[in-house]
Amino acid sequence: MAFDLIPRAFMGPSKWQTWLDDEDWSAFLPSSGLTVSEDDKTVRVEAAVPGLEPQKVDVTFDKGVLWIRGSRDQEDGSENKKYYRKASASFSYRIAVPGEIDETKEPEAVCKNGIMSVVFQKKPQSEPKKINVRL
Numbered sequence: 001m002a003f004d005l006i007p008r009a010f011m012g013p014s015k016w017q018t019w020l021d022d023e024d025w026s027a028f029l030p031s032s033g034l035t036v037s038e039d040d041k042t043v044r045v046e047a048a049v050p051g052l053e054p055q056k057v058d059v060t061f062d063k064g065v066l067w068i069r070g071s072r073d074q075e076d077g078s079e080n081k082k083y084y085r086k087a088s089a090s091f092s093y094r095i096a097v098p099g100e101i102d103e104t105k106e107p108e109a110v111c112k113n114g115i116m117s118v119v120f121q122k123k124p125q126s127e128p129k130k131i132n133v134r135l
Contacts, residue, residue: 038099042119044118049068049114052070056072064101066118068092069090071088071091099122102124107121
């Protein structure tokens with residue numbers, strides 16, 4: 001069949017939505033590979049980049065939007081092989097970073113074990129100032 005090589009995720013959930021409950025069909029979709037978390041001082045974005053070396057991942061932050069992208073092609077150096085299918089992978093994550101990010105501090109990006117982690121420092125919270133009212 002012509003559709004044997006097309007992953008089911010590309011066909012979308014609409015084909016199965018009639019027989020699955022609304023809360024269950026999302027389990028059949030691929031996960032995004034992106035995690036965003038924050039605490040009092042930082043915002044952390046983690047993206048899955050399996051099989052890529054850190055220098056092959058492009059990380060850009062502009063106007064509050066983080067963009068992580070990359071690709072890999074499987075190369076073995078042999079030119080006399082006939083390929084029927086050749087493995088490759090590409091990804092692109094684009095997300096608006098939540099919270100009050102301190103633009104004066106450089107984000108820290110670390111790639112380890114197939115996970116690109118970008119940590120942003122938050123702006124210090126300003127304390128409310130008490131204003132005395134004159135009589």
